[in-house]
Amino acid sequence: MTSLLFPGSFDPFTRGHKDIARRAARICDKLYVAVMNNSKKDYTFTLDERVMMAKMILEEYPNIEVLGSDGLLVDIYKNLGCNAVVRGIRSESDFRYEAEMSMANRMLHPEYDVVLLPCRDDLSLISSSIVKEVGRYGGDISAMVPTQIVELVNDRLRKGRN
Numbered sequence: 001m002t003s004l005l006f007p008g009s010f011d012p013f014t015r016g017h018k019d020i021a022r023r024a025a026r027i028c029d030k031l032y033v034a035v036m037n038n039s040k041k042d043y044t045f046t047l048d049e050r051v052m053m054a055k056m057i058l059e060e061y062p063n064i065e066v067l068g069s070d071g072l073l074v075d076i077y078k079n080l081g082c083n084a085v086v087r088g089i090r091s092e093s094d095f096r097y098e099a100e101m102s103m104a105n106r107m108l109h110p111e112y113d114v115v116l117l118p119c120r121d122d123l124s125l126i127s128s129s130i131v132k133e134v135g136r137y138g139g140d141i142s143a144m145v146p147t148q149i150v151e152l153v154n155d156r157l158r159k160g161r162n
């Protein structure tokens with residue numbers, strides 16, 4: 001059985017993330033989506049909120065399981081016995097970031113590997129940061145995040161402005 005691990009901050013989950021999860025789930029038997037923390041980032045949503053949103057969005061896929069962790073990526077990777085990590089890339093700068101992250105993870109765990117999926121053209125400009133910027137100024141985010149979380153994300157972003 002092949003299992004892949006798709007980790008990320010998902011603050012919040014975007015249509016781009018959903019497309020990567022959907023495609024990754026087609027090339028393995030089991031896809032784990034791990035909602036994690038990046039020590040360089042300040043989050044708008046708590047880890048539990050991000051896990052809850054990812055579960056709402058991905059419940060239609062029977063071979064996807066969502067989990068949350070405040071630990072190291074390689075630890076989940078080892079514990080779950082995954083074959084590789086999956087990450088979506090939108091640009092050359094994403095590629096550089098992924099290459100650095102995979103080198104660091106491979107130093108921690110030599111069996112670590114990554115599959116990079118280029119994102120869909122029409123989703124290449126969407127990021128969680130853009131969603132937050134547009135939403136905070138009252139713009140329409142419905143083309144950027146999955147329908148299930150539009151209201152929830154809008155509520156948080158607009159409150160953050162007061």
Ligand code: PNS
Nearest residue numbers: 007008009036037038071072073101104
């Ligand atoms: O969506 P992001 O912010 O690009 O995801 C980055 C994430 C959360 C996958 C990365 O920061 C991570 O793996 N965090 C867990 C802690 C860890 O293992 N850090 C070492 C990575 S070199």
